Amino acid sequence: MPFKRFVETGRVALVADGPNKGKLVSIVDVIDQTRVLVDGPASKVPRGQLRLNQLHLTKFRLKFPFTASTRIVRKAWTDAKIDEQWADSAWAKKVAAKKKRAQLTDFDRFKLRRARSRRNHIRTITFRNLKKAASRNGTLYGKKKMAKGGDKPKPKKGAQVKKGKSK
Template identity: 60%
Template sequence: MPFQRFVQTGRIAKCSAGPLKGRLVAIVDVIDQTRVLVDGPLTGVPRQEYRLNNLHLTKYRIKFPFTAPTRIVRKAWKDSDMKAQWKASPWSARSQNICKRSHLNDYDRFKLRYAKRQRNKLLTVAFNTLKKRTKSDGTERKLKKDKRERIRELKAQGVKKGAAKK
């Protein structure tokens, strides 16, 4: 599959190292193959050079001229409503969950682990019952347990054994 995210003017990226970790920035200019000029007027990031190794490119891009001043980047950022777009993205939700989990204490981590174990047990039981009830070709398999339940239902209705076979 061809690349979808290019290092280009206006590309929104997330910083992954240093004091700016986790903040969104806009690429203003490409300095060389390893460095770019970034600016984050609404995320509290001053204009500075940043290593590409420490950036995660997002799918979002805002339009502004090459090497635009901060005021133009700020205006383009507001006009595109980037904050709302980012909040709606699954990437943002995932990073917020990771942040929440990092503040858990021992007991909270234990409760989370226990709850996951219980959920996984339920999922395993449900999966195995579906697996037992399905043949390899995808059709439903009749189990002895089903026959016993059917006989109990017929007894409860008052139908005799010989009549059930007909």
């Protein structure tokens, strides 16, 4: 089944719009096709209705009966440790990184750009050195190749090589 995040009682959602933007809530009841009753006891979102286009559904789901009281929702929330699971998710880490990036000053952005530039420069130099070494070894394109002269040792630089026939 390709779709796994259904609008259902107990589904945890992230508020995408409005005064509670960025907070986690749980769906308590489905009002109609476009609205749901939500409650966020841990994130201090009061019980109320929200439009579905104001929510992003997460993979987390709590087990409680529909129209459960805030006390029951809070207990299910703490038992399932939703805040910890959310903090460990890639989605939450991405949101936190985006928030941190938005708070950077001009100087912080400059320092970040310089650090990236230095890192990329070091990476490029290291890559070129490895590529040169692999090219010399003959392992650049996979198999190690034999040297072209057979087993003859190469003369050292500066050594004189006699030309012609020897007697």
